[in-house]
Amino acid sequence: MPHFTQELLSLGTALYYLTAFLASSTVLPSNDAIKGVAGQYLLGLGIGDITGPVVETNMMGYASLPQTDTGLHMRQRSRAFIIAEEANPQTVSFSLMQVNIAMGDTGVRRSIVANLTATYPDMFTNDNIALGSTHQHSGVGGYLEDLLPQITSLGYVAATADAIIEGTVIAVQRAYESMASGSLSVGNTSVVDGNANRSPSAYLANPADERAMYEYDTDKELSLLRFDDASGNPRGLLSFFPVHGTSLYENNTLVSSDNKGMAAYLYESEKTPSWYDGTRCHAGNNTFVAGFTQVSDRVLDSLGAYCESPGEPYDGMLCAFNTSTCGGTVEDCHGRGPGFRISDFASNMIIGQLQMEGAQTVMNSDNRTALSGSVRSVHIYMDMDNHTFTLPNGTTVHTCPPAMGFSFAGGTTDGPGAFDFIQGDNSSSPQNPFWENLYMSVFQWYTDFVTPAPSEAQVACQYPKPILLNTGYANLPYKWSPNTVDIQMFRIGQLVILVIPGELTTMSGRRIRQAIRAELISYEGASTIFGQYTLDAYIDKYTSLVPFLADTVTGTPASDAAPAEQTSKAISLQLPVVFDAAPFGSSFGKVKTDVSTTVPYTAGETVFATFVGANPRNNLRLEGTFLSVDQLVNDAWVRHRSDSHPSTTYSWVQTSTALGTSQVNLTWTIEDGTPSGTYRFVYFGDSKPVIGGITAFTGESSNFTVS
Numbered sequence: 269m270p271h272f273t274q275e276l277l278s279l280g281t282a283l284y285y286l287t288a289f290l291a292s293s294t295v296l297p298s299n300d301a302i303k304g305v306a307g308q309y310l311l312g313l314g315i316g317d318i319t320g321p322v323v324e325t326n327m328m329g330y331a332s333l334p335q336t337d338t339g340l341h342m343r344q345r346s347r348a349f350i351i352a353e354e355a356n357p358q359t360v361s362f363s364l365m366q367v368n369i370a371m372g373d374t375g376v377r378r379s380i381v382a383n384l385t386a387t388y389p390d391m392f393t394n395d396n397i398a399l400g401s402t403h404q405h406s407g408v409g410g411y412l413e414d415l416l417p418q419i420t421s422l423g424y425v426a427a428t429a430d431a432i433i434e435g436t437v438i439a440v441q442r443a444y445e446s447m448a449s450g451s452l453s454v455g456n457t458s459v460v461d462g463n464a465n466r467s468p469s470a471y472l473a474n475p476a477d478e479r480a481m482y483e484y485d486t487d488k489e490l491s492l493l494r495f496d497d498a499s500g501n502p503r504g505l506l507s508f509f510p511v512h513g514t515s516l517y518e519n520n521t522l523v524s525s526d527n528k529g530m531a532a533y534l535y536e537s538e539k540t541p542s543w544y545d546g547t548r549c550h551a552g553n554n555t556f557v558a559g560f561t562q563v564s565d566r567v568l569d570s571l572g573a574y575c576e577s578p579g580e581p582y583d584g585m586l587c588a589f590n591t592s593t594c595g596g597t598v599e600d601c602h603g604r605g606p607g608f609r610i611s612d613f614a615s616n617m618i619i620g621q622l623q624m625e626g627a628q629t630v631m632n633s634d635n636r637t638a639l640s641g642s643v644r645s646v647h648i649y650m651d652m653d654n655h656t657f658t659l660p661n662g663t664t665v666h667t668c669p670p671a672m673g674f675s676f677a678g679g680t681t682d683g684p685g686a687f688d689f690i691q692g693d694n695s696s697s698p699q700n701p702f703w704e705n706l707y708m709s710v711f712q713w714y715t716d717f718v719t720p721a722p723s724e725a726q727v728a729c730q731y732p733k734p735i736l737l738n739t740g741y742a743n744l745p746y747k748w749s750p751n752t753v754d755i756q757m758f759r760i761g762q763l764v765i766l767v768i769p770g771e772l773t774t775m776s777g778r779r780i781r782q783a784i785r786a787e788l789i790s791y792e793g794a795s796t797i798f799g800q801y802t803l804d805a806y807i808d809k810y811t812s813l814v815p816f817l818a819d820t821v822t823g824t825p826a827s828d829a830a831p832a833e834q835t836s837k838a839i840s841l842q843l844p845v846v847f848d849a850a851p852f853g854s855s856f857g858k859v860k861t862d863v864s865t866t867v868p869y870t871a872g873e874t875v876f877a878t879f880v881g882a883n884p885r886n887n888l889r890l891e892g893t894f895l896s897v898d899q900l901v902n903d904a905w906v907r908h909r910s911d912s913h914p915s916t917t918y919s920w921v922q923t924s925t926a927l928g929t930s931q932v933n934l935t936w937t938i939e940d941g942t943p944s945g946t947y948r949f950v951y952f953g954d955s956k957p958v959i960g961g962i963t964a965f966t967g968e969s970s971n972f973t974v975s
């Protein structure tokens with residue numbers, strides 16, 4: 269049910285997207301200097317590990333019940349960026365936590381804000397803290413406070429939420445401790461091969477004269493904010509590029525960072541000089557911080573979407589253009605990333621690399637614009653249930669409580685709609701029994717939880733989108749989806765950043781950016797969950813807040829009430845770890861399948877070993893690792909790779925639930941340029957006995973040779 273996610277994107281507080289642009293010089297003072305003026309701002313950058321339980325937990329993004337994690341490819345991280353005016357060091361006006369998760373929500377934000385405002389009462393406020401997600405689809409799920417996104421994770425998973433909150437707070441602490449004077453500059457470049465429109469048929473339904481204003485059906489600019497220290501040396505970057513942060517498919521069950529996290533890893537590892545010296549080789553243990561943000565809903569399958577239907581006449585052909593179907597159903601239609609002949613992991617690397625190289629181009633260019641001037645923030649809550657406002661043509665309109673259309677269940681070419689809904693379908697009755705069964709079986713003992721039938725007023729307000737799930741009226745046992753959204757804007761000198769509670773299509777992004785008011789056509793309207801005036805309401809509200817970014821601000825903007833807390837009511841059906849045991853005659857960490865000790869390995873080969881394991885949910889090993897690839901250097905073992913390098917994987921499988929036994933597999937695919945020598949695997953585990961506390965153990969493979 270991939271489109272579940274697309275719809276969640278519009279769920280208001282469920283998500284935070286960013287768009288950034290330079291305000292025109294008539295609005296804010298502009299400065300054409302090439303290099304930043306040192307010492308103008310106080311800057312802080314930090315990074316933290318937020319990886320939740322890597323096994324037995326549903327993954328977030330595709331909202332697919334079978335996509336339960338079985339191990340780790342790369343850790344998820346939060347990256348924090350703090351900007352204050354040097355002249356007013358007590359007041360931070362911009363702090364962004366760029367979080368490598370599918371989406372943030374008010375619940376996660378509330379906990380982070382509570383911690384930071386208590387720890388640093390002079391620096392952080394509800395207004396100057398922003399949470400941005402990379403919108404990846406390969407991370408650990410269960411952390412959102414509303415019920416709808418919890419359905420496939422069997423409720424709320426506190427371990428995931430706690431890891432995200434703690435790791436993000438640590439990232440901010442590190443950023444705070446690193447605060448020092450420096451300068452900022454912005455620039456952009458084109459990354460032409462890095463994205464494609466995810467619904468090209470829907471794009472064509474935009475007015476022709478509006479489309480004629482643009483060369484491409486997606487935006488190709490990668491914009492970047494560069495952070496320099498007082499001597500002009502780079503400390504980090506925050507980049508904005510419109511590609512869906514989703515390269516890994518729905519059938520992947522290894523927790524990973526997807527393409528935005530890959531781009532960040534590639535950039536940070538290159539900037540960390542002693543990466544191979546064994547102290548810094550732990551990926552994520554760096555001070556140069558590279559944030560790659562999600563700016564809108566562009567897909568990565570740059571080659572288009574094809575039918576994978578062996579035996580059918582349409583096998584290998586492009587999917588039907590308007591509906592993304594093969595033979596009338598969506599299951600076989602798959603978007604192809606640039607590495608599709610190899611794997612989705614190869615596409616992930618290519619898309620990550622393209623963004624990393626685009627960022628490098630801007631970082632190294634000599635035409636960036638230095639930022640100077642005030643730092644300002646404004647934040648309000650907006651209740652979208654019945655937000656009444658006046659369109660530019662004088663007509664008063666209102667939004668409506670959220671509802672999901674039928675086309676939300678149809679999926680996109682990133683991942684087909686598993687429940688056989690069709691993209692762009694308007695029909696009012698594909699009440700697919702599979703979908704009904706899904707939530708009925710998950711919550712079968714709460715048979716009243718079906719969403720209430722929509723009233724005539726709700727049907728009219730949501731028109732022309734037919735209602736599949738009337739979530740705005742579903743409050744049992746707690747809210748299914750948020751009705752109140754966060755509206756937030758920042759100004760850093762000439763740069764304006766909008767934090768937008770929804771996922772925008774290409775043209776919506778352009779419209780909001782240019783504040784062009786235009787009618788949303790019905791296709792794209794399917795993801796306007798607060799009714800057809802959702803985008804207009806946002807444009808109206810953001811525009812009205814611009815005065816609060818001025819150099820001199822008087823008063824505070826009117827805000828609706830903050831949405832009520834609901835994690836305390838959360839249902840959680842995930843079972844705790846019962847116990848771990850090693851098979852009779854064996855012990856935790858013992859090698860089951862060893863590496864090859866006779867034949868040397870070479871670059872491109874994968875080294876593999878398995879161990880007697882224990883459940884990794886016993887200890888998330890945040891800021892640590894489940895594995896190490898050690899190299900023998902001057903008769904001492906030095907860490908060469910950890911569990912967060914893209915070249916390694918960690919996977920776990922329960923071999924007997926009754927006996928509590930399990931197995932861990934480690935792999936390392938040897939990269940080009942790996943020094944020849946002697947290596948070994950070390951596995952770090954934690955076991956839970958029937959009685960007593962959790963204890964750590966290690967396992968080691970035999971030594972092996974890389975030639």
Ligand SMILES: *[C@@H]1O[C@H](CO)[C@@H](O)[C@H](O)[C@H]1NC(C)=O
Nearest residue numbers: 382383386387433434437438
């Ligand atoms: C904030 O979070 C950090 C990291 O988890 C924790 O050590 C600290 O006690 C928390 N502080 C408050 C005030 O909640």
Ligand SMILES: *[C@@H]1O[C@H](CO)[C@@H](O)[C@H](O)[C@H]1NC(C)=O
Nearest residue numbers: 289290455456457489491637
């Ligand atoms: C890219 O930079 C140029 C030159 O500063 C500017 O005119 C243009 O608007 C920028 N594009 C975007 C998308 O920010």
Ligand SMILES: *[C@@H]1O[C@H](CO)[C@@H](O)[C@H](O)[C@H]1NC(C)=O
Nearest residue numbers: 456457458629630633634635
């Ligand atoms: C600025 O330089 C970058 C990198 O050389 C280039 O891609 C971009 O087009 C330039 N922008 C302008 C507005 O000249």
Ligand SMILES: *[C@@H]1O[C@H](CO)[C@@H](O)[C@H](O)[C@H]1NC(C)=O
Nearest residue numbers: 469470472473588589590591
């Ligand atoms: C696809 O939709 C476009 C309008 O968006 C329409 O003009 C065209 O006829 C449709 N094609 C098919 C094959 O249905």
Ligand SMILES: *[C@@H]1O[C@H](CO)[C@@H](O)[C@H](O)[C@H]1NC(C)=O
Nearest residue numbers: 517518519520576602611612
């Ligand atoms: C995942 O799905 C893709 C697309 O159908 C397929 O090419 C790939 O082999 C699958 N991967 C696994 C591990 O099953």
Ligand SMILES: *[C@@H]1O[C@H](CO)[C@@H](O)[C@H](O)[C@H]1NC(C)=O
Nearest residue numbers: 547548549550553554891892
């Ligand atoms: C991170 O790097 C520092 C300094 O280079 C080192 O002391 C520390 O042990 C490293 N941490 C990890 C988890 O590798």
Ligand SMILES: *[C@@H]1O[C@H](CO)[C@@H](O)[C@H](O)[C@H]1NC(C)=O
Nearest residue numbers: 653654655656666668725726
């Ligand atoms: C929405 O608000 C308007 C004006 O504030 C009011 O007239 C209307 O009855 C409200 N509609 C609903 C469904 O509450």
Ligand SMILES: *[C@@H]1O[C@H](CO)[C@@H](O)[C@H](O)[C@H]1NC(C)=O
Nearest residue numbers: 659660661662663665786787
């Ligand atoms: C104003 O625009 C809306 C939305 O496009 C439209 O429904 C309405 O009829 C227009 N009102 C007038 C007076 O033109």
Ligand SMILES: *[C@@H]1O[C@H](CO)[C@@H](O)[C@H](O)[C@H]1NC(C)=O
Nearest residue numbers: 691692693694695732790791
């Ligand atoms: C869906 O409804 C809209 C508005 O009624 C119409 O323009 C569009 O063609 C319909 N799409 C399909 C696939 O029937």
Ligand SMILES: *[C@@H]1O[C@H](CO)[C@@H](O)[C@H](O)[C@H]1NC(C)=O
Nearest residue numbers: 338861878919920921932933
């Ligand atoms: C681990 O490797 C074994 C082969 O030795 C395989 O049968 C098993 O499925 C693998 N387990 C996982 C979790 O990848």
Ligand SMILES: *[C@@H]1O[C@H](CO)[C@@H](O)[C@H](O)[C@H]1NC(C)=O
Nearest residue numbers: 900903904946948969970971
């Ligand atoms: C692996 O190499 C280390 C260091 O030379 C040595 O101490 C150890 O005995 C070797 N292990 C095996 C199993 O040969």
